Amino acid sequence: EDGTTTVSGFEIAKGKTYPKLKIKTASNLCPGEYTFILGLKGTTDKEEYPSPLIVIGGGGGGGGAVILPQPPLEIPETDTGEVVATPGEGGITTLTNPDGSEIKLTIPSDTVSQNTNFTIDVTDVSSVNRPEPETGLFLIAGLVYEIKAEVNGEFITSFNKALTLSFTYTDEQIEGLDEASLKIYYWDDIQNQWITLENSKVDMDNNTVIASIDHFTLFALIGLKTVSPEEEKIGEEGEEETPRGETEEKIGEEE
Incomplete structure (x- = not known):
């Protein structure tokens, strides 16, 4: 649904959300273990979903990437x-x-x-x-x-x-x-x-x-x-x- 999408407090998208969302991290992100928080706010109350644990290693090149799975729909x-x-x-x-x-x-x-x-x-x-x-x-x-x-x-x-x-x-x-x-x-x-x-x-x-x-x-x-x-x-x-x-x-x- 239309709304605002944030990841760990940073606004990354507005409008329609999609079943899968790919987040590319900055190239200078320190190696370590990270959990990203996906926030959705639109026609419904704000909801937050933690990502799986992401391990980012050292070395050159661009930053790591993570695909956040869509939480299962629950029909009231x-x-x-x-x-x-x-x-x-x-x-x-x-x-x-x-x-x-x-x-x-x-x-x-x-x-x-x-x-x-x-x-x-x-x-x-x-x-x-x-x-x-x-x-x-x-x-x-x-x-x-x-x-x-x-x-x-x-x-x-x-x-x-x-x-x-x-x-x-x-x-x-x-x-x-x-x-x-x-x-x-x-x-x-x-x-x-x-x-x-x-x-x-x-x-x-x-x-x-x-x-x-x-x-x-x-x-x-x-x-x-x-x-x-x-x-x-x-x-x-x-x-x-x-x-x-x-x-x-x-x-x-x-x-």
């Missing part, structure tokens, strides 16, 4: 539903529900231009309108999530890259639903309805649904009820069953 990752993503590494956070299901947000590197605080919170389902009952849509576990990004108290709404959102679910949660129909939906404030994320993909082997997102709002995992011939007949007579899963909530149910 939490299991609290809150993470500070950095420009160079991004970040990952997971929020786990009491029933074992999870929601996970992955922020790739270069998504944000400065350290950004991302949060996932469970929100009150009654804060949004619900589709008509005849849509057959069901809210998995009755859970709606709000995702936010903030920098110094200001909400961030646009990003340099798409982020990845994934949900896991239990077999009990989707009992009576068509597993292949599971998709991640987002709440549209203008249309006042749930909109499907068409890039949602369900992995039925691992009970996971994943999608890419480019904006933040309310999100939920939603699926369709499995309809059998017997249920179709019952529906024609004006009676309709609900899925057997106790943790499922039908969207559009009368208040």
Whole structure:
């Protein structure tokens, strides 16, 4: 990232840093053992990294040279539903529900231009309108999530890259639903309805649904009820069953 690079207190470069940095010492440097301190200061807090021990021998000619290895990147990752993503590494956070299901947000590197605080919170389902009952849509576990990004108290709404959102679910949660129909939906404030994320993909082997997102709002995992011939007949007579899963909530149910 853009910033200032110093070695042992001497400024040697400004601008973009590189994976490898070659430092050539002065020709009159006394023979001996040296450790150089590489300092980086830019969009993140200042960090310092010591070089390996360098032995400089005597004799004529130019000074010695050392290549400082880039410290390994550490992606910030939490299991609290809150993470500070950095420009160079991004970040990952997971929020786990009491029933074992999870929601996970992955922020790739270069998504944000400065350290950004991302949060996932469970929100009150009654804060949004619900589709008509005849849509057959069901809210998995009755859970709606709000995702936010903030920098110094200001909400961030646009990003340099798409982020990845994934949900896991239990077999009990989707009992009576068509597993292949599971998709991640987002709440549209203008249309006042749930909109499907068409890039949602369900992995039925691992009970996971994943999608890419480019904006933040309310999100939920939603699926369709499995309809059998017997249920179709019952529906024609004006009676309709609900899925057997106790943790499922039908969207559009009368208040």
